[in-house]
Amino acid sequence: MRIYLELAIRAFRQLFAYQAAMLAGIFTNSIFGIMLSAVYLALYHSQASGASVAGFTANQTVTYTWIGQMLIAPVMVFGSWEIIKTIRTGAVAMDMLKPMSYFGYWLSQDMGRAVGHMLLRGLPTLIVGSILFDLVYPDSPARWVASFISIWFAVIVSFCFRFMMNLWGFWVLDHRGIAGITMTLMGVFSGHLLPISWYPDPVRDVLNVLPFRAMVMLPIEVWLGQTSIVEGLGLGAFWIVVMTGLALWLQSFAEQKVVVQGG
Amino acid sequence: MADSASLPQEFRIALRIAGIRLRGQMAYRASFWMQIVSNFIIHFAEVMALFAMFYRFDNMGGWTLGDVAFLHGISMLAFSLGDTIAVGLDSVPGQIRLGEFDSVLIRPLSSWVQAIVSEVSLRHLGQLIQGALILAFSFTIVDIEWTVAKAAMLIVAIITGVALYIGLFTVVAILSFWTVNSIEAVNAFTYGGSDLAQFPLHIFQRWMRSLFMFVIPVAFTAYFPALFILDKDDPLGFPHWVRFIGPIPVAIFCLVVAWGWRQGIRHYRSTGS
Numbered sequence: 116m117r118i119y120l121e122l123a124i125r126a127f128r129q130l131f132a133y134q135a136a137m138l139a140g141i142f143t144n145s146i147f148g149i150m151l152s153a154v155y156l157a158l159y160h161s162q163a164s165g166a167s168v169a170g171f172t173a174n175q176t177v178t179y180t181w182i183g184q185m186l187i188a189p190v191m192v193f194g195s196w197e198i199i200k201t202i203r204t205g206a207v208a209m210d211m212l213k214p215m216s217y218f219g220y221w222l223s224q225d226m227g228r229a230v231g232h233m234l235l236r237g238l239p240t241l242i243v244g245s246i247l248f249d250l251v252y253p254d255s256p257a258r259w260v261a262s263f264i265s266i267w268f269a270v271i272v273s274f275c276f277r278f279m280m281n282l283w284g285f286w287v288l289d290h291r292g293i294a295g296i297t298m299t300l301m302g303v304f305s306g307h308l309l310p311i312s313w314y315p316d317p318v319r320d321v322l323n324v325l326p327f328r329a330m331v332m333l334p335i336e337v338w339l340g341q342t343s344i345v346e347g348l349g350l351g352a353f354w355i356v357v358m359t360g361l362a363l364w365l366q367s368f369a370e371q372k373v374v375v376q377g378g
Numbered sequence: 379m380a381d382s383a384s385l386p387q388e389f390r391i392a393l394r395i396a397g398i399r400l401r402g403q404m405a406y407r408a409s410f411w412m413q414i415v416s417n418f419i420i421h422f423a424e425v426m427a428l429f430a431m432f433y434r435f436d437n438m439g440g441w442t443l444g445d446v447a448f449l450h451g452i453s454m455l456a457f458s459l460g461d462t463i464a465v466g467l468d469s470v471p472g473q474i475r476l477g478e479f480d481s482v483l484i485r486p487l488s489s490w491v492q493a494i495v496s497e498v499s500l501r502h503l504g505q506l507i508q509g510a511l512i513l514a515f516s517f518t519i520v521d522i523e524w525t526v527a528k529a530a531m532l533i534v535a536i537i538t539g540v541a542l543y544i545g546l547f548t549v550v551a552i553l554s555f556w557t558v559n560s561i562e563a564v565n566a567f568t569y570g571g572s573d574l575a576q577f578p579l580h581i582f583q584r585w586m587r588s589l590f591m592f593v594i595p596v597a598f599t600a601y602f603p604a605l606f607i608l609d610k611d612d613p614l615g616f617p618h619w620v621r622f623i624g625p626i627p628v629a630i631f632c633l634v635v636a637w638g639w640r641q642g643i644r645h646y647r648s649t650g651s
Contacts, residue, residue, distance in 0.1 A: 133559060135557065135559035136559045136562060138563075139559070139561070139562040139563035140562055142563045142566060143562055143563055143565050143566040143570070146566035146570050147566070147570060147573070149583065149586065150570060150573060150574055150582065150586065153577075153581050153582045153583060153586070154438070154577050154581065156581075157438045157439040157577075157578075157581035158431060158434075158435040158437075158438050159435075160439060161435065161436065161437050161440075162435070168434050168435065169434050289406060289409040291409060291412070291413050291416075291501075292408075292409055292412025292413055292415070292416050293412075294416070295412070295413065295415075295416020295417060295419065295420060296416050296419065298416075298420060299416070299419050299420050299423055302420075302423070303423040303426075303427075308423060308424070308427050309427040309430055309431065313430050313431070313433070313434050314430050314433075315430070315433055318430075
C-alpha cells in the first residue's frame with residue numbers, strides 16, 4: 116500500500132514545478148466561467164426573478180458553471196493521454212513488470228495529480244467565481260463534506276474511463292479519433308457542457324443512467340442539494356465499482372495483446 | 379532572416395509544401411476520417427447545447443434561437459477556416475524547444491509562411507461543415523431581407539474573422555519565443571474569443587465587451603455585422619456606422635501581430651544543447 120501512497124505523493128509534488136501553468140489555467144478557467152455565467156444570466160433575464168428552470172435557479176446555474184470550471188483540471192474533463200504514450204514508446208513493458216498492479220500504478224498517480232490540481236487550480240478558480248458572483252453553497256457541514264467526497268468519487272470514475280480509453284492504444288496506433296470521441300462523451304454526457312436536466316426529457320433520462328453523470332453532474336447535484344447525500348454518494352460508489360471492474364477486465368485483454376517494439 | 383522570394387513566389391511554394399503535407403496525412407486514411415468525424419461530433423454537441431438552451435428558455439438577452447444560431451454559424455465558419463490555415467503555428471513552441479527553429483531561419487522563405495505550412499490538417503472540416511449547417515438553419519427560421527450589401531457584409535465578416543483568428547494563433551506562437559509555460563492562458567482569447575462571438579455581445583460585462591472590442595476585435599467580426607444583417611437595434615447604443623468598420627480594427631490587430639512576430643524572431647535564441 117505504501118508504494119501507492121508514495122506514487123501519489125510524487126505526482127502531487129510534481130505539479131508544484133509548474134506554477135506559471137497553474138496561474139494560466141486559473142486565468143483561462145475563470146474567463147470561461149465569467150463568460151458562461153453571462154450567457155446563463157442572459158437566459159434567466161427574461162424569467163421572473165428567483166424562477167427555477169429545469170430545477171435550477173439563476174444563482175444555482177451560475178454555481179453549476181463555476182463548479183464545472185473548477186472540476187476541469189482535477190477530473191480531466193477533456194480526457195488525458197499519458198498512458199497511451201507509454202504504450203506507443205514501449206515503456207508499458209517496464210510498467211507491467213513492476214511488482215504492483217498496473218491499474219493501481221496509474222490510479223495512485225492520478226489521485227495525487229487530482230489533489231494537486233484541486234488545490235492549485237480548482238479551488239482558486241472557485242474562489243474567483245465566489246468573489247465575482249453570488250454563488251450557492253452546501254447548506255450543512257455534512258453536505259460540504261459529501262460534496263468533496265463526491266468530487267473525489269468523480270475523479271475515480273473519470274480515471275477508470277480515461278484508463279480504458281488509453282488501453283485502446285494496444286489495438287490502434289493513432290489515438291486522435293478516440294480522443295475526439297472521449298472528449299465528447301466526457302464533456303457532454305457528464306453534464307459539463309450543459310446541466311443534464313436541461314436536455315429534452317428522453318435525452319435527460321438516458322444521460323442520468325450513464326456513468327458520465329458521476330464525473331461532473333453528480334457532485335454538483337450533491338453540492339446544490341438536488342440529490343440527497345446518501346443517493347449521491349451511493350450512486351458514485353456504485354459507478355466506481357462498475358467502472359473499476361470494467362477497467363480491470365479490459366486490462367486483462369490488453370495484457371495478452373501487448374507487443375513491444377524494438378530491442 | 380532571408381526574405382528573398384517575392385510574394386507570389388512564396389505563395390506558390392507554400393501551396394506546394396501544403397499539398398505535400400496533405401498527401402502525407404492522407405496516407406493514414408482511417409485516422410483522417412475519424413478526426414473529421416470526431417471534430418464534427420464535438421461541434422454538433424455544441425450546437426445541440428444551444429438548442430437545449432432554447433428548449434428551456436425562449437430568448438437570450440432579447441435574441442431568439444435563429445439570431446444566436448446565425449452568430450454561431452459565422453463564428454464557427456471563421457474559426458474553423460482560421461484554425462485550418464494556422465494549425466502549423468501550433469508546432470512552433472515545440473520547434474523552439476527542440477532548437478529546430480534554427481533551420482527555419484536559414485531557408486529563403488518567410489519564417490511565418492514556413493510555420494504555417496509546417497503542419498496541414500483538415501480535421502477542422504468537421505467544424506466547418508457544422509458551421510455551414512447551423513448558418514443555413516438560421517436562414518430558414520430568421521426572416522432576413524437579403525440585399526447585395528448584406529451578402530457582401532456576410533462575406534466580409536467571415537474573411538475578417540478568419541484573419542483575426544489566424545492573428546490570434548500567431549500570438550500564441552509569438553509568446554512561445556519567450557515562454558512555453560503560460561501559453562494556456564491564450565486559450566482564453568482564442569477559444570474564449572470564438573465562444574464569445576457565438577453569443578450576442580450585449581449580454582456580457584462591460585470590461586469583457588471592451589476587451590473583445592478594443593484589444594481583440596472579435597466583436598467586429600460577428601456581433602456588429604450580425605446587427606446589420608439581421609436589422610437589429612444595438613442595445614449598447616453604438617452609432618450605426620460601427621457595424622461597417624470591422625476590417626479596420628482587424629487590420630490594425632494583424633499589423634501589431636506581424637510586428638510582434640518580427641520581435642519574436644529577433645528574440646529567438648537557439649537551445650544550447
